[in-house]
Structure formats: C-alpha cells, structure tokens
Amino acid sequence: MKIFSIAIGEQYELESERLKRTVSNEIEVFTKLNNKYIQVNQDPLIDGLWHKCNFANYINEAEGAVIFMDADMFTLTENPFSSFIVEETTDFAYVPYTGKWHLPDTIRQEAFNYHGHKINSGFMYFKNLDIAKTICNQWQWEYLEREKLYDEDKGTSKHEYDEWALMIALMKLNYKIEVLDSKWNEWEFKTKFEIEESDSIFFQSHDFLNIDKITNI
Amino acid sequence: MDILNFISWIKGGRVVTSVDSTQTLIPVGLKDNRRDDGYLAGAITVQDLAAQIGSGAIPVLNTYPVTTPSEAGNTFLYRGNEWHYMTQAEIDSIGWTGLVSVGFPAPVSKVYENTIIYVGTDIPATDIRFTQGASNVPTIPLDRFNKIFTIDFLGLGNPTKYAVTAGLYTPQGTQTVTFRNVQLLAGLRDLGTSLSITYQFAGLTAQVLNDFFTALPPTTFTVTLNFQFNPGSATCTPSIATSKGYTVIV
Numbered sequence: 001m002k003i004f005s006i007a008i009g010e011q012y013e014l015e016s017e018r019l020k021r022t023v024s025n026e027i028e029v030f031t032k033l034n035n036k037y038i039q040v041n042q043d044p045l046i047d048g049l050w051h052k053c054n055f056a057n058y059i060n061e062a063e064g065a066v067i068f069m070d071a072d073m074f075t076l077t078e079n080p081f082s083s084f085i086v087e088e089t090t091d092f093a094y095v096p097y098t099g100k101w102h103l104p105d106t107i108r109q110e111a112f113n114y115h116g117h118k119i120n121s122g123f124m125y126f127k128n129l130d131i132a133k134t135i136c137n138q139w140q141w142e143y144l145e146r147e148k149l150y151d152e153d154k155g156t157s158k159h160e161y162d163e164w165a166l167m168i169a170l171m172k173l174n175y176k177i178e179v180l181d182s183k184w185n186e187w188e189f190k191t192k193f194e195i196e197e198s199d200s201i202f203f204q205s206h207d208f209l210n211i212d213k214i215t216n217i
Numbered sequence: 218m219d220i221l222n223f224i225s226w227i228k229g230g231r232v233v234t235s236v237d238s239t240q241t242l243i244p245v246g247l248k249d250n251r252r253d254d255g256y257l258a259g260a261i262t263v264q265d266l267a268a269q270i271g272s273g274a275i276p277v278l279n280t281y282p283v284t285t286p287s288e289a290g291n292t293f294l295y296r297g298n299e300w301h302y303m304t305q306a307e308i309d310s311i312g313w314t315g316l317v318s319v320g321f322p323a324p325v326s327k328v329y330e331n332t333i334i335y336v337g338t339d340i341p342a343t344d345i346r347f348t349q350g351a352s353n354v355p356t357i358p359l360d361r362f363n364k365i366f367t368i369d370f371l372g373l374g375n376p377t378k379y380a381v382t383a384g385l386y387t388p389q390g391t392q393t394v395t396f397r398n399v400q401l402l403a404g405l406r407d408l409g410t411s412l413s414i415t416y417q418f419a420g421l422t423a424q425v426l427n428d429f430f431t432a433l434p435p436t437t438f439t440v441t442l443n444f445q446f447n448p449g450s451a452t453c454t455p456s457i458a459t460s461k462g463y464t465v466i467v
Binding site: 098099100101102103104152154156157159160161 | 406407409410437438439443445455456458459460461462463464465466467
C-alpha cells in the first residue's frame, strides 16, 4: 500500500509533517521541492489543487493500493490502517459529505445527482496505481475545465475546490466505487473535546498542529 | 493677569474642585481686531462655557449597554464602531417597530459589523452576538428551544467582508423563527471551506426556510447555505435560492 499526500505551500507542508508524525505508515509527500513540480497557475489555491488532482502522476511505483490523504489530516489511533478494508472488487473509495446539495448550475447538479452525494476528496482509496493515474488524468483535466469557468460575475469561483471536478471525472470512468464510513475522514470536528471523544480514525483540521504521535492534543 | 500671578494663586491654596457655575467667571480672550494684540480681556460664566462646549467626545463603552430610553439619539463607541441609542423614528424607519424599544443600542450604520441580534420571548433585547468568522459560532442555549424569537441581521450587508455565520444548534424541539433584514446579506461568501451560513438542528420549518430563500438578494459569489437537519429541510424549496446563485444543502 502506498500513502501519498500533496503539500503545496508552507502551511500544507507544516501540516504534512504532522500527518507523517501521527501515522505509523510511511507517507510520501509531494512539495514544490519535487523536480516534477511546475507552477500551472499563479493563484496558489488553484495551483495547489491542480497538483492534488494530478497526484498519482508523481508516484513512480506502488505495490498494491494507493491511499491519498489531504495534508491537514491526522490520527490519534495507533496503526490506523489495521482496520481499513474495502470490498475486493472496489476500484475507488471515498468518504461522502452529508446532505442533499442543490446547486445553481446544471453541471454540478448532474454530478451530485449521479453520485447521490458530494464526494470528500480528503481521504481516497485507489485499488492500484494504474487506476489512480487514470482517475487523476481525467480529474486534472476536468479541474482545468472548471477553472476556465471561474468568474465570480458568472457565479463560479475557485472556492468550489477540486471535488466537483473529481465527481465529473468519475462520471466518465467505469469504476466500481465504494463509500467509506466518515471515521476515515472526520472533517467536521472543530474542538479538542470533539476530537478526543470521537471514535473516528482520521481527522482533518488546520488547527492542533502541535500534536505528536498518539498523544493528547 | 500673567503667569506669575496665576502661580501665586495656586501657592495661596486657591485651587478649587467645584464652583457655583452660575456665579463663577473664567477669563477669556475676546477677539478684537482693533487692538494691537488682537484680543480683549473678558469673562464668561462656567455655566455658559459648559453649555457652549457640550460634552464633546463620544463615550467609549467596554460592554454592550442596555436599552436606555433617556439616551435616545445619543451615540457611543463600542468595539471600535459608532453606535447609537435609537429614536422611535429610526426604529420605525428600518422596520423594527415593536421589535426593540426606544433607546435600543444599534450600529449607526448597518454595514459596520457582522452583527446578529436575537430577540425572543425569553431572550433579552441585549442578547447581541457578533460573528466575525467561522470560529465565532453563536449558539442558542439549550434551554431556548420551543421559543419564539427573531434574528435580525444588523450588519451582514458589507460587500467587502466575508460574512460567515453559523449557529442555532439546538438538539431538539422546534423554533418559531423570524429572520429579518435577510436582504442585507449581500456580502455572503464562503470563507475557504467554511460555508456562509450553517443553521443545522435549528428547528426551522419549510415556510421559514422558503421565506429566507425568498428574501435573499441575488449573489455572484460562491455562497453555500447549510440547512440540514431542520423540520423543513426535506420539504422546503431550495430552487428559490439556487435560482439566485446560492448552493443549498438540506
């Protein structure tokens, strides 16, 4: 299994260090220092998100599954992947957002209706590197297509992030998809109490940067 | 009179802390261009001088004041902004008749801060909350479900600000809520991954949600409204808002 993350920018690099500290498995992090890094957009948010969409193309080799984790994730669980399991036939798996989303445009509304929920791209499972690269190739292309639409006067902006592009990309690929439990990416918890009391395995927050491996926050 | 005389008076113990303002005179220089030095010596009573100067500076308050009818029309500084105690005419002019009393402390301009005021049957009119970012989440205390109250968006109309607000988390019960001045929410936009408005578990009915959607101004920003887990979530009409550019989660 290969665990990979993207950290474009100082804040994400700091957060990726926390991720590496708290997770016992080896994690490879792609930063601007990688010789494959090229600036694709002057906007740092768009630039960073595009590299996330393209992440699998920075992996030279991987044995078995590929796990992508956002840089701002962390765990308080020892051996967090010991209980991770997906169906044998699953090609791609993710944690969904809750709620029924109603969008102001038909492209994203069709993507939501297709999947039945909005995809959270913070924690994703890919059966192997080939599947990861195929999805990323489509994902990064769709993201650039979305980026062309970014015009606040027309009602779209970069703050839609990367996930709608992923959802649109997956609509065009014929993969077996599995939905994961929210314990693999608990992103809504904001307080120390909520996190400490939770049974979830991975959390996502820009706060609590000072935590160390399996210690109290 | 010169400075040496003045000093000698002080040395003579003639410094006082209070005077009869109607009988006490203060020396003044009266402008007189016929004189070589341009001024003519004169006097004014303390009473007349005080009346002419007035109180001057606007008082700076460290805590949000209570409604004070006798202060109606007067201003004060609070949290770095200018506020005033409202007159009846001001209250009527913005549609708050019956909602707040004369002397209610309000921002002079509605575009100053991300200010929300809760007013309810058991919530004091002074229960004012500020939301200046997603980290400051106003919540209705747990004993305030099943109540009737109004949420007035006093200052969320500033188009140059991110206006993120969240709250109304109540674990059970229903709320009879009236949102007022929703049309002021012209500055809403998602702040990073934080949604513009999150009112979950808020006891909001479909009618309240639809009224909210109807009152919203059109937007060109990325604005997401999260109204999950309300009694009206499944039966409201989000298209009222999406047609104006909003994303709605129910």
